[in-house]
Amino acid sequence: MALVIENLSKTYSNGVQALRDVNLTIPTGMFGLLGPNGAGKSSLMRTIATLQEANSGSIRLDELDVLREKDGVRRILGYLPQEFGVYPKVTAEDLLDHFAVLKGLADSKERKATVAALLHKTNLYEVRKKNLGGYSGGMKQRFGIAQALLGNPRLIIVDEPTAGLDPAERNRFHNLLSEIGENIIVILSTHIVSDVSDLCRNMAIINKGQVLLTGDPLVVMNELQGQVWRRAIAKEQLPALQQEQQVISSRLYAGQTIVHVVSDGSPGVEYESVTPSLEDVYFARIAEAERGMAVVA
Known part of the structure; x- marks a missing residue:
């Protein structure tokens, strides 16, 4: 069915x-x-x-x-x-x-x-x-x-x-x-x-x-393997970082802002690779669609 x-x-x-x-x-x-x-x-x-x-x-x-x-x-x-x-x-x-x-x-x-x-x-x-x-x-x-x-x-x-x-x-x-x-x-x-x-x-x-x-959620998460990177920054650094990298999410943790970015390779020594979650897939696809719409506009 x-x-x-x-x-x-x-x-x-x-x-x-x-x-x-x-x-x-x-x-x-x-x-x-x-x-x-x-x-x-x-x-x-x-x-x-x-x-x-x-x-x-x-x-x-x-x-x-x-x-x-x-x-x-x-x-x-x-x-x-x-x-x-x-x-x-x-x-x-x-x-x-x-x-x-x-x-x-x-x-x-x-x-x-x-x-x-x-x-x-x-x-x-x-x-x-x-x-x-x-x-x-x-x-x-x-x-x-x-x-x-x-x-x-x-x-x-x-x-x-x-x-x-x-x-x-x-x-x-x-x-x-x-x-x-x-x-x-x-x-x-x-x-x-x-x-x-x-x-x-x-x-x-x-x-x-x-x-x-x-x-399948497991499959789509695996397809993003090796492309999600994490870094802790000060809150005021976020606007500049969003201009430089494909930031897909940010959240506060212990007084710092933790950002996840998508990149085929390491964006820099400050970043660590993380195992993609479904949340990363979700935010990455929506961000990609938003960028595509902005280019068309």
């Missing part, structure tokens, strides 16, 4: 071009869609989820035409949007039962068993009688996954699911996603690099509506 996206473009009525000839093949398993805020990730997810129209291009899930056969897509889709609201004075059990009715589970006995199984799966069964308004952020996200799993979907989309979660809840959520992503397509849309490196064997980087890179 694969989701195949070809030449997909979307321009909103205000003139913003959110997607520019996007081409992706997404196989079974966890797939990471990585990009900064405003990169077009949510626009792509909403188009796949049949919540908005594309201007051009196609999306197919095996033999299913996603853009034309919307009802068919919705029957096999689970979706956890970036903003997932709940009724604060309703229990998790009651709201999940309501969602199950909307999903077409008419038999009350079957529906009750399904709801209980999903609450167990998401580790919410013991708090099923608690109002959702009293849930933590991580518990609400796990409830969101429970509703996305209704109807045994073949495709699940989760949009920025770990933003704002504490480390413990983030780990719980990662474990849950990893488990459900073994036999179906799960698209994880995020700006958090470690979410993708921890969970996904396939990924894409998107920025300003364009796909910049696709592949």
Whole structure:
């Protein structure tokens, strides 16, 4: 099973071009869609989820035409949007039962068993009688996954699911996603690099509506081997260094600014070679794309 996206473009009525000839093949398993805020990730997810129209291009899930056969897509889709609201004075059990009715589970006995199984799966069964308004952020996200799993979907989309979660809840959520992503397509849309490196064997980087890179995170990191260099500098040195080198990232550590630069050879004796991380790949590709756009402009 694969989701195949070809030449997909979307321009909103205000003139913003959110997607520019996007081409992706997404196989079974966890797939990471990585990009900064405003990169077009949510626009792509909403188009796949049949919540908005594309201007051009196609999306197919095996033999299913996603853009034309919307009802068919919705029957096999689970979706956890970036903003997932709940009724604060309703229990998790009651709201999940309501969602199950909307999903077409008419038999009350079957529906009750399904709801209980999903609450167990998401580790919410013991708090099923608690109002959702009293849930933590991580518990609400796990409830969101429970509703996305209704109807045994073949495709699940989760949009920025770990933003704002504490480390413990983030780990719980990662474990849950990893488990459900073994036999179906799960698209994880995020700006958090470690979410993708921890969970996904396939990924894409998107920025300003364009796909910049696709592949296995381990492979794309290895392709940058020997080209990433690190140096500690004073903060005021950064602007000048950015003019001299291809600086891909900078961060403060122990009062100093640590910069990573990309270079085929050593940029100087002050630098040490470092093993590339997915974060280095991410920043390098976005910086490369930004330079290309600046040259065109």
